[in-house]
Amino acid sequence: MPELRLHAFQTHHVGPIELAVAAGECVCLRGASGSGKTLLLRAIADLDPHQGEAWLDGAACSQMPAPVWRRKVMLVAAESHWWAERVGTHFPSDYDPDRLRELDLTPDALHWEVTRCSTGERQRLALLLEEPTGNLDPDTTAAVERLLDDYRTRNEAPMLWVSHDTSQIQRVADRGFVLEDGALRETS
Amino acid sequence: MIALSIFDLALAAILVIGLAALSWHLRIGLEQRLLVSAARTTVQLLLIGLVLKVLFDNAHWLWVSAMAAIMVTVAGREVMARQKRRFAGWWGFGLGTLSMFLSSFTVTVLALVVVIGNTPWYAPQYAIPLLGMILGNTMNGIALGLDRLTQDVAQHRPALEARLALGQAWREVIADSRREAIRVGMIPIINAMAAAGIVSLPGMMTGQILAGVPPVEAVKYQILVMFMIAAGTGFGTVAAITFGSRRLFDERHRLRLDRLIQPKDD
Numbered sequence: 001m002p003e004l005r006l007h008a009f010q011t012h013h014v015g016p017i018e019l020a021v022a023a024g025e026c027v028c029l030r031g032a033s034g035s036g037k038t039l040l041l042r043a044i045a046d047l048d049p050h051q052g053e054a055w056l057d058g059a060a061c062s063q064m065p066a067p068v069w070r071r072k073v074m075l076v077a078a079e080s081h082w083w084a085e086r087v088g089t090h091f092p093s094d095y096d097p098d099r100l101r102e103l104d105l106t107p108d109a110l111h112w113e114v115t116r117c118s119t120g121e122r123q124r125l126a127l128l129l130e131e132p133t134g135n136l137d138p139d140t141t142a143a144v145e146r147l148l149d150d151y152r153t154r155n156e157a158p159m160l161w162v163s164h165d166t167s168q169i170q171r172v173a174d175r176g177f178v179l180e181d182g183a184l185r186e187t188s
Numbered sequence: 189m190i191a192l193s194i195f196d197l198a199l200a201a202i203l204v205i206g207l208a209a210l211s212w213h214l215r216i217g218l219e220q221r222l223l224v225s226a227a228r229t230t231v232q233l234l235l236i237g238l239v240l241k242v243l244f245d246n247a248h249w250l251w252v253s254a255m256a257a258i259m260v261t262v263a264g265r266e267v268m269a270r271q272k273r274r275f276a277g278w279w280g281f282g283l284g285t286l287s288m289f290l291s292s293f294t295v296t297v298l299a300l301v302v303v304i305g306n307t308p309w310y311a312p313q314y315a316i317p318l319l320g321m322i323l324g325n326t327m328n329g330i331a332l333g334l335d336r337l338t339q340d341v342a343q344h345r346p347a348l349e350a351r352l353a354l355g356q357a358w359r360e361v362i363a364d365s366r367r368e369a370i371r372v373g374m375i376p377i378i379n380a381m382a383a384a385g386i387v388s389l390p391g392m393m394t395g396q397i398l399a400g401v402p403p404v405e406a407v408k409y410q411i412l413v414m415f416m417i418a419a420g421t422g423f424g425t426v427a428a429i430t431f432g433s434r435r436l437f438d439e440r441h442r443l444r445l446d447r448l449i450q451p452k453d454d
Contacts (some may be wrong), residue, residue: 079346
């Protein structure tokens with residue numbers, strides 16, 4: 001069972017943090033701007049230097065090459081960024097275009113030029129979610145929530161979800177935390 | 189060759205003073221910098237003339253290598269000074285200096301030993317001017333390339349980190365910026381080679397012709413120097429950009445912009 005676990009986890013002014021997200025569990029994270037939610041997610045994805053250790057499925061982050069860890073513990077940043085001209089270049093070569101229908105996009109979207117995509121179409125799927133529906137309209141928000149929920153249950157993926165929207169947290173979260181003064185406090 | 193008198197040089201200096209006066213009249217505001225750099229040229233070149241005279245009279249390898257060491261150190265400082273975001277700590281100086289040392293010295297020694305074949309091979313009349321020309325161009329290439337690399341990475345940080353977050357290795361992530369930086373460093377010498385003889389008559393060749401060397405002999409030396417400069421610049425830029433790219437990431441494939449000194453104006 002893949003479980004995401006943090007022990008004595010510390011980065012910048014955040015931590016030390018103890019947290020375990022069980023397989024298929026969705027944990028939501030809230031906190032004022034500057035409280036370090038982004039820093040925490042970046043450190044869990046090993047994009048920032050940090051102390052302490054993180055495990056996925058019993059395997060320690062420091063014991064595997066960083067790219068391998070990041071493919072397993074994927075961070076979806078609030079702002080998505082394109083680096084090539086065509087949308088399709090950003091996807092793996094074996095990506096099934098039909099999967100785009102789940103997001104109400106046509107498979108043709110892979111051949112679009114990046115500039116054609118509105119920010120609403122730039123979100124993608126993962127494990128460490130930084131306000132994944134931040135810029136979306138209510139309908140697409142619902143579609144993304146469905147997609148993530150489906151992914152989570154199908155893969156028993158642990159999910160750490162940063163959101164400001166309390167009604168969204170009530171919809172999707174199994175447990176909720178607030179990040180305050182570098183420490184996590186569980187909310188009901 | 190006709191020797192120049194002080195009077196001849198003073199005549200040329202009047203032209204520069206005239207230009208300064210024009211700058212003052214038109215309020216361009218460059219007159220002070222123009223005069224100061226003209227004075228620097230005079231003093232620095234007279235000094236190096238004296239140094240070279242002493243060096244040529246005492247062609248000991250120790251003196252030649254001391255001179256070469258000073259030249260590469262000054263070039264390293266110059267590379268560092270031209271960076272908008274240079275590497276913090278010793279890397280800022282060491283990166284460019286080491287790359288220049290590796291490429292310029294190797295190429296110069298190769299030219300002296302294998303191609304020119306003078307005895308002794310380190311004869312300062314050949315070694316110092318050759319090293320100077322190769323070093324000067326390599327310095328430009330490395331400075332341009334490194335500046336481009338660090339600017340590019342700082343500018344595209346979010347996209348680079350998005351690719352890292354998707355599990356790409358640092359080599360894959362930096363490849364585009366790296367290629368572009370090497371291109372930028374090498375373009376000037378490629379352009380110089382393409383334009384040589386048609387648009388521009390290179391300084392060394394012109395100097396030799398003025399000194400009475402038959403044009404075809406001067407041209408052969410110029411071709412040799414051009415190739416050496418191209419090799420020195422190319423290998424030096426590739427080395428500097430390669431070390432620099434590596435330094436921008438740590439062993440956990442994290443982009444470490446904290447290893448660069450942020451420019452003051454933003």
